[in-house]
Amino acid sequence: MTEQLQQIDRQVVQWLRQIKCDLPTMLADMDLQTKTSRFDLVTNVDKAIEQSFEQLLMSHFPAYQLYGEEAHHNTAKLRVGYTWVLDPIDGTANLVKQQDDYCIILALFHDGEPVLSYIYDCPREKLFQAIKGQGVYLNGEVVPPPPTMPLADSIISFNNKVLNDETMHDLLDASFGYRLIGACGLDSAKVFTGQFGMHIHTNAKPWDIGAQFLFAEMLGLKMTNFQQEPIDFIHGGPFIISNPGCYEETLAILLQNGGYQK
Ligand code: IPD
Numbered sequence: 001m002t003e004q005l006q007q008i009d010r011q012v013v014q015w016l017r018q019i020k021c022d023l024p025t026m027l028a029d030m031d032l033q034t035k036t037s038r039f040d041l042v043t044n045v046d047k048a049i050e051q052s053f054e055q056l057l058m059s060h061f062p063a064y065q066l067y068g069e070e071a072h073h074n075t076a077k078l079r080v081g082y083t084w085v086l087d088p089i090d091g092t093a094n095l096v097k098q099q100d101d102y103c104i105i106l107a108l109f110h111d112g113e114p115v116l117s118y119i120y121d122c123p124r125e126k127l128f129q130a131i132k133g134q135g136v137y138l139n140g141e142v143v144p145p146p147p148t149m150p151l152a153d154s155i156i157s158f159n160n161k162v163l164n165d166e167t168m169h170d171l172l173d174a175s176f177g178y179r180l181i182g183a184c185g186l187d188s189a190k191v192f193t194g195q196f197g198m199h200i201h202t203n204a205k206p207w208d209i210g211a212q213f214l215f216a217e218m219l220g221l222k223m224t225n226f227q228q229e230p231i232d233f234i235h236g237g238p239f240i241i242s243n244p245g246c247y248e249e250t251l252a253i254l255l256q257n258g259g260y261q262k
């Protein structure tokens with residue numbers, strides 16, 4: 001299995017290198033559209049990256065399934081055999097408004113278990129890579145599990161629009177401080193490296209968190225819903241990825257006094 005994964009990994013890394021080369025031209029021709037609201041954005045860059053990955057699969061891995069945000073939503077057989085989950089651009093609002101802080105999230109599942117994962121921070125050219133049975137890397141350098149950190153010493157991250165004021169302030173008071181990048185993949189990657197203690201997304205889509213399963217498993221992080229149950233990779237939902245030192249306390253605060261919802 002490991003040798004086969006290494007072979008697939010080489011193809012993916014090559015594809016990401018090609019995307020890196022093509023990106024400046026794609027960005028120069030960027031065209032914006034809205035989806036469900038004026039805040040729900042998509043660009044031709046998101047679509048082109050998903051199409052490019054689909055082409056890679058057709059030429060190298062024709063039996064592999066694709067579950068992608070823009071155009072691949074068939075969930076019928078995703079737990080059988082090999083399935084890729086792709087967010088072609090995570091942080092599209094950041095791309096459009098800031099030309100910064102966006103990433104590609106990509107994960108391979110075999111019979112429902114995560115085996116390869118990537119988060120590629122495009123502007124910073126930082127590639128987080130996890131290979132089951134082998135290791136976790138940032139641009140080829142091993143990423144060790146972060147030290148255990150109590151909530152009081154941790155920077156935490158969540159979307160403040162979806163939490164009620166009381167819960168939000170209780171979390172802020174219990175933590176060291178707050179930052180939000182606004183791209184679920186990049187907020188999660190800060191937890192991989194120990195820069196953040198945790199990241200919460202109250203309604204994660206499968207492609208927002210596809211890669212995080214394997215990183216969490218291999219780095220000794222907690223990744224569950226708010227009832228401490230596993231998350232289904234096909235459905236997503238409420239999501240916390242956390243340093244083990246912050247996890248219990250964060251969830252206790254989130255769920256106390258009737259919960260976090262407005
Ligand atoms: C979004 C980002 C953002 C999160 C949103 C997602 P997109 O993904 O991950 O951090 O708060 O809920 O939709 O739409 O840019 O791929």
Ligand code: CA
Nearest residue numbers: 087090091208
């Ligand atoms: Ca996303």
Ligand code: CA
Nearest residue numbers: 069087089090
């Ligand atoms: Ca996206």
